[in-house]
Amino acid sequence: LVPRMRSFGTTIFASMSALAAERGAINLGQGFPDTDGPPEVLEAAVRAIRSGHNQYPPGRGIAPLRQAIATHQQHHYGLAYDPDTQVLVTAGATEALTAAILALCDLGDEVVVLEPTYDSYTAAIVMARAVPRPVRLRHPSDTESAYRLDEDDLRAVLTERTRLVVVNTPHNPTGHVLTDAELDIVARVAVEHDLLVLTDEVYEHLLFDGRTHRPLATWPGMFERTVQVSSAGKTFSTTGWKIGWVCSTPELVTAVTTTKQFLTYVSGGPFQWAVAEGLALPDERFAQLGARMQAQRDLLVPGLVSAGMAVHPSEGTYFVTADIAPLGYHDAVDFCWRLPDLCGVVAVPSSVFYADPAGVGSLVRFAFCKRPEVLTEAAERLAGLS
Numbered sequence: 237l238v239p240r241m242r243s244f245g246t247t248i249f250a251s252m253s254a255l256a257a258e259r260g261a262i263n264l265g266q267g268f269p270d271t272d273g274p275p276e277v278l279e280a281a282v283r284a285i286r287s288g289h290n291q292y293p294p295g296r297g298i299a300p301l302r303q304a305i306a307t308h309q310q311h312h313y314g315l316a317y318d319p320d321t322q323v324l325v326t327a328g329a330t331e332a333l334t335a336a337i338l339a340l341c342d343l344g345d346e347v348v349v350l351e352p353t354y355d356s357y358t359a360a361i362v363m364a365r366a367v368p369r370p371v372r373l374r375h376p377s378d379t380e381s382a383y384r385l386d387e388d389d390l391r392a393v394l395t396e397r398t399r400l401v402v403v404n405t406p407h408n409p410t411g412h413v414l415t416d417a418e419l420d421i422v423a424r425v426a427v428e429h430d431l432l433v434l435t436d437e438v439y440e441h442l443l444f445d446g447r448t449h450r451p452l453a454t455w456p457g458m459f460e461r462t463v464q465v466s467s468a469g470k471t472f473s474t475t476g477w478k479i480g481w482v483c484s485t486p487e488l489v490t491a492v493t494t495t496k497q498f499l500t501y502v503s504g505g506p507f508q509w510a511v512a513e514g515l516a517l518p519d520e521r522f523a524q525l526g527a528r529m530q531a532q533r534d535l536l537v538p539g540l541v542s543a544g545m546a547v548h549p550s551e552g553t554y555f556v557t558a559d560i561a562p563l564g565y566h567d568a569v570d571f572c573w574r575l576p577d578l579c580g581v582v583a584v585p586s587s588v589f590y591a592d593p594a595g596v597g598s599l600v601r602f603a604f605c606k607r608p609e610v611l612t613e614a615a616e617r618l619a620g621l622s
């Protein structure tokens with residue numbers, strides 16, 4: 237393995253899922269649902285296979301899916317993308333993000349990422365021989381109730397080599413939904429410094445407590461400098477299908493297509509047909525997906541609170557972060573490896589999402605994308621830790 241990739245090892249998600257399987261513990265580590273998505277979407281995939289959509293789809297994705305993505309962007313956010321030139325279907329958001337980073341970043345270019353950082357961004361930046369520049373979100377504290385991007389913190393990491401900012405909202409692993417004020421900061425800085433922005437919006441339909449998703453591409457001056465990425469995996473609880481997409485200007489989509497075609501070329505033929513149907517579901521069905529995830533959050537969080545953890549607010553996604561320091565534990569890595577023995581649950585230490593984990597050693601990420609009975613059982617087991 238080349239030296240620059242040696243620190244990456246096996247992803248924490250795979251390690252923790254293996255631990256859960258080995259111990260028969262409840263897996264609140266890797267973020268994947270334990271039930272399948274809307275039945276009509278599943279049926280559409282079966283129909284697509286039976287009706288012979290089993291060969292290579294076109295390089296940019298089948299026309300009905302590109303049209304459905306464009307219609308979804310228009311309907312939910314008022315964003316106008318031409319399905320022929322401004323939409324690209326990818327092998328999940330992971331390939332979309334990697335292909336975009338490889339297409340847009342050159343040797344030594346600097347890429348700003350919000351920290352904690354979803355693991356694949358840093359790996360893709362390093363594969364591109366670019367340099368990650370994390371800006372740490374301010375953490376909930378005595379004076380701040382939620383995570384927060386601070387403008388001075390963002391400005392402090394910029395240099396003349398800064399090329400791209402990666403923005404993930406709703407944010408994995410914190411569950412933070414960036415506020416309009418935080419998105420204003422990104423937009424202001426991006427326009428002022430003429431930066432490109434890559435937005436990871438895979439949790440766009442999983443927001444809680446009445447929040448709504450507002451893509452950064454809708455901000456003034458942002459449409460032409462934003463590469464929007466999303467995926468069907470989270471929205472439709474079909475993480476194994478790996479259907480994602482990119483929306484941007486024709487020039488930027490062509491750039492991303494150039495690298496993408498040599499990563500996978502194409503993927504997921506029959507699933508593309510099914511996701512096209514899923515994206516056209518009525519608004520109430522999307523609202524139900526978010527409401528169900530919120531109800532699941534509300535089954536798990538009381539267990540964390542009863543255990544004595546300090547729980548950070550989860551405003552969206554599949555995840556909630558909790559501080560185990562009040563329980564007397566200070567090393568979340570050690571805690572997570574012992575958690576199956578302590579109470580039959582698996583979770584992920586948040587330190588893996590930080591380049592420098594100073595000050596975050598006692599934070600743990602729990603996933604609540606699980607059936608209610610599983611979450612109730614997990615909450616009881618965790619409450620027993622106190």
Ligand code: PMP
Pocket residue numbers: 267327328329330331354404407408436438466467468469475478479480
């Ligand atoms: N971005 C974030 C923030 C994620 O949580 C995930 C899924 N774990 C991905 C990207 C990858 O999405 P996909 O499975 O569609 O590649």
Ligand code: GLN
Pocket residue numbers: 247249250265266267268408
């Ligand atoms: N996105 C998922 C998570 O955060 C995991 C995906 C993966 O295993 N790469 O848990």
